[in-house]
Amino acid sequence: MTLSSSMANALSGLTAASRAVDVVSSNVANAMTDGYARRELSLSARQSGGVIIDGVSRAVDDRVTSDRREAEAGLSNAGLLADAWLGIEEAIGYPTENGSLADRIDQLDTALISAASRPDETVRLDQAVSAAVSVADQINSVASDVQTLRQQADTEIATMVGQLNGYLDQVEDLNRQIARAATSDRDASALLDQRQAIVDSISEIVPVRQASRVNGQVALYTYGGVGLVDGQAATVAFQRSAQITPFDSYEAGDLSGISVNGFQLSIGGSYNQISGGKLSAAFEIRDQIAPGAQSTIDALARDLIERFQDGTLDTSLTAGDAGLFTDLGAAFDPTHETNVASRLRVNAAVNPEAGGDSWRLRDGLGATSAGPVGDSSLLSALEMRLTERGVVRSGPSAGLPRSVADLVSDFLSEAEAKYQISDGEKAFQSAKVDTLTTKELENGVDTDDEMQKLLLIEQAYAANARVVQTIDTLIQQILEI
Template sequence: MSLSSAISNALSGLTATTRATELVSTNISNKSVAGYARRELETSSRTYASGGIRIDGVQRMVNAGLLADNRLAQAASSQSGTVAAFHAAIEGAYGTADDPGALTSLLTGFNAALTSAAARPDSDTRLGAVLDAASALTGKIRSVSATITTARAEADRTIGRDVDKLNGALEQVAELNRQITVLTARGEDASPLIDTRQAAIDEIASLVPIQEVARENGRIALFTKGGATLLDGNAPAKVSFQAANAMSTAMTVGNGDLSRLSLNGKPLSEAEMGMFAGGTIAANFQIRDDLAPQYQTRIDAFAREVCVRFADPAVDGTLAAGTAGMFTDAQSASNPAAEPGLANRIAVNAALDPAMGGALWRIREGVNATDPGSGGDATLIQAMGAALTDTRTPSSAAMSSSTRSMLQFAADLTSGAATNRVRADASALQDQTRADSLNIMLLAQGVDTDTEMEALLSLEKAYAANAKVFQTVNGMLDEILRLT
């Protein structure tokens, strides 16, 4: 080996250790940056001249399989967490047993007011308490229905926002693909751009489960777990969604009032929507089109049962069949064909409310009574109390066919919401635990400060050794030149 070769080898060693030291410092400084992957210098022995070391490139240390599993787990966790939050909101709307504003508590309070009024039917104070309790009950039913409608509307708006985020992230990934391809073709390090691309893909993964497929020159393609192509080439797919301006209980996809996703301008069928199953987008479609309508159907059925029981001529002899009793559908008699959305419209009959031109004594004498009577007859009030507590087969096919009292029907609604919330919480916890475990495993493969410091010490020694070789050989050359 000539002295010039020794110098060349030492310089290659100095260059490699300098570049490796730069990577160590980059690793340490980016330890807490989301999406950053630890770098290692790829080197090999030079096969020409007298040896030395060659820098082959920079390698991002990422476990692709673990990263893919983590993204799918994040999508599942996002979906189950969104659904669990919805069930919790509905449970909160119904209220718990110890909540004085709960549906069951207000129904119990209404029954207590009827019992009190039956003991003193001549007391306007007690009749007023019945009116207040009835108004509180209908207000609660409307409040539950409003919560359901609000949840549907928010789910619809969130889908629109998520679709915008998805399209923006896909455009970003496509642009990064182009930039990475250029740098790769030049032989330059594209790791920073790949980090940014990974972060963008991670953002997509919470919206819809995706799979990343490597392509040539550092590019990648993206597909949903269900098989939809999001990006494979220069231009990403265009996902579109038409959010509703307002939401009502009657609005559905079937009647054309609500939108599904479109892919590259083509509306997706119900079966094709399965390509986007998982993630927050699917969760909000599930809430808007499935879960919330189920809750709405139940509260509408409960509202109808309330109306029907108090519109029975056997309870109030002043009523004709098919006319409104104490509880109305927006001041009209409830109609089985108009049951959808009834919970939004249920109200106390204006004939009983002095503030609306009615009279309290009609609570005692009957909705259509024309004479306040003597004030001592509690027959109607007692019959209304019995209408609450008697077990009957429900009027609506949407409710259980078994006989129940109104209190039992209310308890069924409340306990059903609580059960759904508990199950959803358990599913969300399981998905979150798995996602957290995979994320911890992924982070464990990231930057470890102790490991980087050990590498830095080794690089320091290697640099010193190569510098010593260079210094020694340079001194030998100087000696030769001095002698000549």
């Protein structure tokens, strides 16, 4: 081996050692940086001797990363659904809580019993009317909370679609930068880290599969096969609704779906092209969970009105007259059940605050004058009607014998059961994310290992430097001859 070839070999070793120090330094400095993939220097031997730097690679297990993204999407999906069901639970309230729907039904029952025990006391009649108003107000409040939940879901969809379009544009831009780096033989590791973090964010909204393309570029597709990025970024479109009413539905075309490059996607059915992430959960809340809860509270309000608009219960009523509870002052019409929970009111005839008289609760809602103050028969009948199990005409409990309290319990039980399912799925996906994140971190930066590498690099650098020094000495000696 000639001196010149030995010098070239040593210099290539020094260059490789210098580059290796940069890689180790970057690894150590970013050991705690989220999304950073450990760098590894790739070297190969030259045919004539020495080493060639082939480039810097990232230590990434694509399969584990894909599984972790899927688990994070499932966690986001289950978390949003669990929050929705918990919100419905809290709107209904728990039986032991003051002011809950069950508590107000119980207070109405107690107030009617109290009034029946002393029908001559106006204060007790007033308290019974006030308790009935509280029941109506609470049902109105539950219906309002359900519609708020639905409106919020629609707003969240619009926000997520805006974020998604921004992320897709960033992936397209990073793809171009990575391709340019690949063709100009520049290190694109930092760009790859950025793209991985953005794809992670996309997957939380809509789970995606990643496919490799030339020069380090990637294409992104939903699990339903919809292309989001392949060369160019797709345009995702959604029209936010300024105000959603209980009469609006996606199926009827009142509410916006979602489209990609003008193509309307299938959502919410057995074939859901965006299933699995936060976006899918928000559509489920808007189009299934909230409307279902609205239907249930409407069925409860209907049952409450129909229980008391009965001429056999209150003989002062005639056909078509409203009873104790009304649909905005009128008797219930089965063809107008939608949103009746928001229209539920106590009959103004018995409500002193609406110009009525509470003695009609004792003497009949259609009575024109007060009757015997000691007659408690109607009050007792009203209390019995509240607690008796009648056949429910609509909603999830249709066809079953239920009291008003039973219907509230059924509603709360359904919300609690669905919450427990979603919360259980959330816990499962959280554990899965933790496991896969730990697996990913096994390919992460081990600072102890990096310091050991640094010692070896230092030794290699010193050895190559010694060779250069020795060759320099020999050349000087030759020149002195």
